[in-house]
Amino acid sequence: MPVQAVGPDEVGSRRNRVMVARAFDSAHPVRTRDELFGRSKELEVLLSATLDLGQHVIIHGARGSGKTSLVRIYGDHADGQGAIVIYMACEPGVNFAELVRPYLHALPATALAPGERSSFRDGLAALPESFGPRAFVDLVAERVSGQVVFIFDEFDRITEAPVKAEIAAAMKLLSDSLASVLFMLVGIAHDVADVIDCHPSLRRHMRAVPLGRIKSDSVKALIDAGEKSAGLSFNDDARVVITRASCGSPFHVRLFCQHAAIAALAGGSSSVSDSDARNGLHSAILQWAAMNNEDAQHFVSLVEHEALLPEIERIAHAAALGDRLPANVGNATTLLGDALVAEENGQSFVFRDSVAPQFLIAYAILAEAAIASNRADRLGGLINAATL
Structure with a gap:
């Protein structure tokens, strides 16, 4: 069957539709800082809380409020200021070890103290299949020397109360040990707030950043x-x-x-x-x-x-x-x-x-x-x- 030629008008129309789809892309997080609208205040709060004050952060808001876009642009800014940001989206049904282990494997050598790199690798390899907050913090507290932020996007997909409690415990232990590793939890408001309820004393170690509607x-x-x-x-x-x-x-x-x-x-x-x-x-x-x-x-x-x-x-x-x-x-x-x-x-x-x-x-x-x-x-x- 012969291939029907596509006319210039149809090509131009398709090109225009593609340009529109990219200009008003609602299906993906924004790609650049210039595409993030109405969130400059929240971005400054995130940068100050993590990089200046060493606080964990919870970002909460409805679907479509731009949470993922905000944290990805935050990552660009934080990276430009020398921090290491590791972003992953949560999966349901995992335990604490399964949730945090990928972050540990993703840590670059530059995040580790020069004399601790071999020790970190050995410690990571020695972790049991299932481990808790104390083992996690013991591994990173003295070995991670640079400023590191683990972003847990779609944290509302974690519905198991024990896992939320262990995340809260890890955040508290990290703060108490003066570790340079911070957690940023991103999700729907009433689910993410449960983490605070698991450990009320966390309030002084963290910042909650709600995302409402843009003006x-x-x-x-x-x-x-x-x-x-x-x-x-x-x-x-x-x-x-x-x-x-x-x-x-x-x-x-x-x-x-x-x-x-x-x-x-x-x-x-x-x-x-x-x-x-x-x-x-x-x-x-x-x-x-x-x-x-x-x-x-x-x-x-x-x-x-x-x-x-x-x-x-x-x-x-x-x-x-x-x-x-x-x-x-x-x-x-x-x-x-x-x-x-x-x-x-x-x-x-x-x-x-x-x-x-x-x-x-x-x-x-x-x-x-x-x-x-x-x-x-x-x-x-x-x-x-x-x-x-």
Whole structure:
């Protein structure tokens, strides 16, 4: 079969879509310091806590808040100041030894005191298959001479209480022994905070850094930078739609911008309009609904009721900004049902899919626009999005 030639227009269109995907990449951590928006204060806190004060750190925030991006850029800065940063993502079901052993093997010789390198290698080889915090600290306390930070990303995947308790014990022992090895734990707020509860005296040896939403000026700067990189522009109305739906979540800003820009390109324009932004929301909803059809169907049933739209958006907005809902927030539990799960304290609720509140707002925006245009079939596209 002959190969059909690809025309220059198609090649150019594909190139433009690739540029947009890179400019508003929501699927990967940021690659450079210039791509990290709204986190300069948190970055300075991390650098000061670890490099100046020798404190362990817990970073917590919702999915999409940019935790991994922040710690990777932190690693670049810390490396530039002479520290050794070893980053790994946690896996569930491991014990303490299985969790920390890869970090020990990853330590470069430059992190060790010159006279202790052979001793460290021998000690590491002699560790039993299963060992605890004391053996770990005994191995590194006197042998590691440079400033070293072990980053445990996705620490919320560690659910076993004994492992969390041993991590807390190791952090305390490292601080008490004046070791130059620090732990940085990164994960969802209520899970990571459990480590502190395991060892309350850790509070004086560590810093907690919460990641909330980025401010509106940082959202603007993120979109501005993406415009330049992708070679297109977002008009003011498009920015309003995206800012309203994303609620300051870097993940959602990038995702909605990417889909809106692709919608504009599909229409032959290099300027993103409010119509393109809404088409982008719809396209992003389709992508999300394919992985969360149950909540998507429920959200459609909610936005079918015009009178509920303001209350729905108020609830979703509160959850998006605070990552949780107090039990007394309006009719949240009645309206959202199984889309919410109660936290252990019984005083608050969270969306079972932590990125869902912004998609619920996106549904409300599309329903609102369709109502304003008096379209009888205004929810047809939304229903399709919920029944993939």
